[in-house]
Amino acid sequence: MLDKNGIAKRIAQEVRNGWYVNLGIGIPTLVANYIPDGMEVEFQSENGILGMGPFPLEGDEDADLINAGKQTITAMPGAVYFDSATSFAMIRGQHVQLTVLGAMEVAQNGDIANWKIPGKMVKGMGGAMDLVASAENIIVAMMHTNRAGQSKLLEACSLPLTGVGCVKRVVTNLAVLDIREGAFHLVERAPGVTVEEIVAATAGTLVVPDDVPEMQIS
Amino acid sequence: MLDKNGIAKRIAQEVRNGWYVNLGIGIPTLVANYIPDGMEVEFQSENGILGMGPFPLEGDEDADLINAGKQTITAMPGAVYFDSATSFAMIRGQHVQLTVLGAMEVAQNGDIANWKIPGKMVKGMGGAMDLVASAENIIVAMMHTNRAGQSKLLEACSLPLTGVGCVKRVVTNLAVLDIREGAFHLVERAPGVTVEEIVAATAGTLVVPDDVPEMQIS
Amino acid sequence: MAISKVVTGSAAACSGVQSGMTLMLGGFGLCGIPECSIAELVRLEVNDLTCISNNAGVDDFGLGLLLQKRQIRKMISSYVGENDEFERQMLSGELEVDLIPQGSLAERCRAGGAGIPAFYTPAGFGTEVAEGKEVRKFNGKPHILESALTADFAFVKAWKGDTAGNLVYKATARNFNPMMAMAGKITIAEVEELVPEGTLNPNEIHTPGIFVQRIFKGEGYEKRIEQRTVRPRQTESNA
Amino acid sequence: MAISKVVTGSAAACSGVQSGMTLMLGGFGLCGIPECSIAELVRLEVNDLTCISNNAGVDDFGLGLLLQKRQIRKMISSYVGENDEFERQMLSGELEVDLIPQGSLAERCRAGGAGIPAFYTPAGFGTEVAEGKEVRKFNGKPHILESALTADFAFVKAWKGDTAGNLVYKATARNFNPMMAMAGKITIAEVEELVPEGTLNPNEIHTPGIFVQRIFKGEGYEKRIEQRTVRPRQTESNA
Numbered sequence: 001m002l003d004k005n006g007i008a009k010r011i012a013q014e015v016r017n018g019w020y021v022n023l024g025i026g027i028p029t030l031v032a033n034y035i036p037d038g039m040e041v042e043f044q045s046e047n048g049i050l051g052m053g054p055f056p057l058e059g060d061e062d063a064d065l066i067n068a069g070k071q072t073i074t075a076m077p078g079a080v081y082f083d084s085a086t087s088f089a090m091i092r093g094q095h096v097q098l099t100v101l102g103a104m105e106v107a108q109n110g111d112i113a114n115w116k117i118p119g120k121m122v123k124g125m126g127g128a129m130d131l132v133a134s135a136e137n138i139i140v141a142m143m144h145t146n147r148a149g150q151s152k153l154l155e156a157c158s159l160p161l162t163g164v165g166c167v168k169r170v171v172t173n174l175a176v177l178d179i180r181e182g183a184f185h186l187v188e189r190a191p192g193v194t195v196e197e198i199v200a201a202t203a204g205t206l207v208v209p210d211d212v213p214e215m216q217i218s
Numbered sequence: 219m220l221d222k223n224g225i226a227k228r229i230a231q232e233v234r235n236g237w238y239v240n241l242g243i244g245i246p247t248l249v250a251n252y253i254p255d256g257m258e259v260e261f262q263s264e265n266g267i268l269g270m271g272p273f274p275l276e277g278d279e280d281a282d283l284i285n286a287g288k289q290t291i292t293a294m295p296g297a298v299y300f301d302s303a304t305s306f307a308m309i310r311g312q313h314v315q316l317t318v319l320g321a322m323e324v325a326q327n328g329d330i331a332n333w334k335i336p337g338k339m340v341k342g343m344g345g346a347m348d349l350v351a352s353a354e355n356i357i358v359a360m361m362h363t364n365r366a367g368q369s370k371l372l373e374a375c376s377l378p379l380t381g382v383g384c385v386k387r388v389v390t391n392l393a394v395l396d397i398r399e400g401a402f403h404l405v406e407r408a409p410g411v412t413v414e415e416i417v418a419a420t421a422g423t424l425v426v427p428d429d430v431p432e433m434q435i436s
Numbered sequence: 437m438a439i440s441k442v443v444t445g446s447a448a449a450c451s452g453v454q455s456g457m458t459l460m461l462g463g464f465g466l467c468g469i470p471e472c473s474i475a476e477l478v479r480l481e482v483n484d485l486t487c488i489s490n491n492a493g494v495d496d497f498g499l500g501l502l503l504q505k506r507q508i509r510k511m512i513s514s515y516v517g518e519n520d521e522f523e524r525q526m527l528s529g530e531l532e533v534d535l536i537p538q539g540s541l542a543e544r545c546r547a548g549g550a551g552i553p554a555f556y557t558p559a560g561f562g563t564e565v566a567e568g569k570e571v572r573k574f575n576g577k578p579h580i581l582e583s584a585l586t587a588d589f590a591f592v593k594a595w596k597g598d599t600a601g602n603l604v605y606k607a608t609a610r611n612f613n614p615m616m617a618m619a620g621k622i623t624i625a626e627v628e629e630l631v632p633e634g635t636l637n638p639n640e641i642h643t644p645g646i647f648v649q650r651i652f653k654g655e656g657y658e659k660r661i662e663q664r665t666v667r668p669r670q671t672e673s674n675a
Numbered sequence: 676m677a678i679s680k681v682v683t684g685s686a687a688a689c690s691g692v693q694s695g696m697t698l699m700l701g702g703f704g705l706c707g708i709p710e711c712s713i714a715e716l717v718r719l720e721v722n723d724l725t726c727i728s729n730n731a732g733v734d735d736f737g738l739g740l741l742l743q744k745r746q747i748r749k750m751i752s753s754y755v756g757e758n759d760e761f762e763r764q765m766l767s768g769e770l771e772v773d774l775i776p777q778g779s780l781a782e783r784c785r786a787g788g789a790g791i792p793a794f795y796t797p798a799g800f801g802t803e804v805a806e807g808k809e810v811r812k813f814n815g816k817p818h819i820l821e822s823a824l825t826a827d828f829a830f831v832k833a834w835k836g837d838t839a840g841n842l843v844y845k846a847t848a849r850n851f852n853p854m855m856a857m858a859g860k861i862t863i864a865e866v867e868e869l870v871p872e873g874t875l876n877p878n879e880i881h882t883p884g885i886f887v888q889r890i891f892k893g894e895g896y897e898k899r900i901e902q903r904t905v906r907p908r909q910t911e912s913n914a
Binding site for chain 3: 792796813843878
Binding site: 017018020040042044049050051075076077078079080081082085086088089090091092093094095096134 | 677678679785787788789790791837838839841857872873875877878880883884885886
């Protein structure tokens with residue numbers, strides 16, 4: 001079974017040289033820590049920076065330089081700042097090659113719910129609806145089950161949707177799964193996790209091939 | 219009767235302090251020469267400059283700094299350059315207070331035709347359609363009649379339209395006329411021109427008040 | 437030469453702001469917010485306001501200050517967490533909230549400033565954001581029709597500005613400020629540095645002065661950081 | 676670090692351009708046009724091209740060079756004067772011409788790059804531009820629906836660019852270049868100065884490198900002036 005960093009490590013393997021990548025808050029943010037040396041990837045933060053770097057050294061933080069999680073950050077050489085309309089032009093116009101974001105629920109038709117729980121305080125969707133509606137390549141990073149132990153991979157989402165039919169791949173603490181033809185397709189098992197455990201933790205339709213390799217995570 | 223510079227001088231009287239003004243090619247361009255000292259006006263050229271200055275001194279011309287007529291220009295202190303989308307955001311968004319442009323025909327309902335003569339080479343509308351569709355304050359600068367002596371102020375335009383119901387005021391070599399309630403309203407006579415001459419040169423419906431003052435042009 | 441847009445301070449800048457108006461306020465979180473104008477709006481005690489802003493500040497800073505005084509009737513935002521008073525007013529029904537996808541919010545402000553009354557976007561299709569909105573397919577993909585947003589007053593914060601109203605923002609403090617500057621019937625810019633016309637490089641201006649009606653030099657910027665995240669420094673001996 | 680977008684010259688940059696493709700080319704008149712890429716397109720002898728460009732050059736420069744060789748099947752522009760060969764081909768029916776209001780052209784390119792499939796504009800309502808297009812009233816004013824434009828390749832010209840593809844334009848040579856850079860499936864930037872990543876101030880970049888797939892340093896820029904208008908200098912003794 002993977003921890004959050006393990007999920008991030010596995011997702012980092014999906015990244016290709018030269019890609020522009022938008023990482024959501026939470027587990028997705030950790031993906032930046034596992035990009036292999038020598039791979040040239042630029043991180044976009046939708047509040048208006050391309051070429052986001054690591055957190056600043058103590059004392060170097062700048063109130064005018066934050067990411068979409070409102071954290072102080074730095075800019076890499078070659079970075080560029082822009083306004084919010086231009087930022088979402090990049091996203092909506094499919095110039096960002098990969099979007100990684102968290103979810104409360106994912107459905108076997110690719111629907112995603114990650115912004116609202118009826119009866120609870122609604123904080124808003126931020127940029128998530130724009131991201132999922134437009135990105136060609138969306139990976140959801142999340143735990144396979146919620147705190148109550150219920151599967152987050154469902155036949156249909158029960159929560160209000162963020163986007164429809166958009167998720168292509170899910171990486172959880174248990175598995176890598178692709179979504180196509182209205183079903184989850186098991187691609188890889190997390191180290192030490194059995195196919196049976198994944199089947200038990202998945203509420204939606206799950207297609208299991210004969211051979212399900214274990215993830216290769218260094 | 220006014221010459222082209224006279225028309226420009228009269229239109230310059232319409233300009234107010236602090237206005238942003240877009241001047242079309244031809245007579246409208248001359249308006250910039252007659253803005254009174256101390257009046258602060260900024261000229262927008264739709265190819266991407268606000269704060270357009272006079273032609274450069276010989277030898278100072280810069281291929282990268284032109285106006286919408288493709289003429290070399292200079293930039294005033296406080297000028298700003300921008301792209302074509304932003305330029306037309308200014309125009310369409312009604313941030314430009316006055317547009318002055320030429321016309322082949324103007325109709326008594328405010329329609330204007332200034333871009334196309336069937337059977338002749340069509341050069342295109344450039345930015346004229348955007349300008350006339352959006353500007354709140356459009357003044358047409360033109361000769362009252364065409365080279366064949368026919369009126370350019372018509373009941374209805376015969377040429378393909380550039381915009382509908384948009385012209386508010388026309389300044390010609392003979393008169394200042396307002397357009398409202400489906401008619402031309404005579405406002406001022408050019409020096410030495412009689413009401414009868416204006417009536418004779420106007421094909422559209424012309425409302426003539428009892429008193430038609432002569433233009434005051436220094 | 438352009439007319440000077442300079443006013444003496446936030447009080448003069450906010451002249452004419454009245455209860456019941458729709459205001460736009462730039463900023464993302466607490467980054468790039470018009471601090472001085474917000475302070476003045478609190479002093480003015482205008483209320484029943486509709487505020488269009490990506491976020492709603494925190495309890496004791498940014499738009500949170502207006503929420504504390506119950507000056508806001510409606511918020512139009514994309515994300516409104518980090519604010520207990522906001523949550524209380526929203527759950528009690530005192531505060532109306534219209535949540536909009538962040539990219540649609542940015543584009544709707546730009547559209548308002550650019551004379552584009554409406555446009556199609558894929559964002560929100562199939563979600564409650566699409567309820568009551570026209571859906572149309574382009575290239576086989578469904579989109580929803582979103583309309584332009586404008587405001588009686590827009591408040592923006594820039595790093596530098598000149599007397600003609602030309603603005604330059606710093607780093608990610610740019611965010612929503614340029615679009616809101618375009619969309620205000622009256623746009624008020626507060627700046628950290630106010631310079632004479634002709635000082636800014638005309639090639640490096642982010643917001644042309646034509647979009648700005650009033651400009652003033654803000655005083656006493658706090659520029660609060662919402663999430664201070666840092667890496668520890670190595671000790672000198674390891675450097 | 677961003678991947679380097681640098682290619683060695685116009686030949687490498689134009690790799691993949693084929694007959695029948697749709698191309699966008701930045702510039703206004705002869706100002707800010709991608710001279711080196713146009714020269715390469717002539718050498719490549721690709722034809723049956725659809726070219727989206729505000730203007731069509733003059734007889735012996737700019738897109739006029741492609742027209743001379745009859746490489747263009749269709750022009751999408753706002754103004755196409757100053758070009759006798761263009762006129763001849765258009766009147767003879769060899770060349771198809773789609774004339775678009777300049778602001779709509781700019782906005783349609785931006786929309787293409789920004790994932791906005793269509794938007795409403797008042798420009799052209801009641802004229803032949805509106806023929807066949809949906810008309811809808813907003814705030815009582817009729818608007819027409821205009822669709823996004825994209826291109827197989829977009830060619831833009833910048834003043835400075837870095838290896839990551841970030842671009843800075845000079846003065847009014849910016850014009851259509853930024854929107855076309857956004858709207859190209861493959862965007863090729865030619866620059867007068869090519870600098871290392873990190874050299875340009877991130878606050879002063881006009882086109883973020885994400886919109887640019889290839890960049891090269893152009894050689895031998897002619898930068899021809901279409902209308903040289905000047906004021907005479909006073910003689911020294913009067914100075």
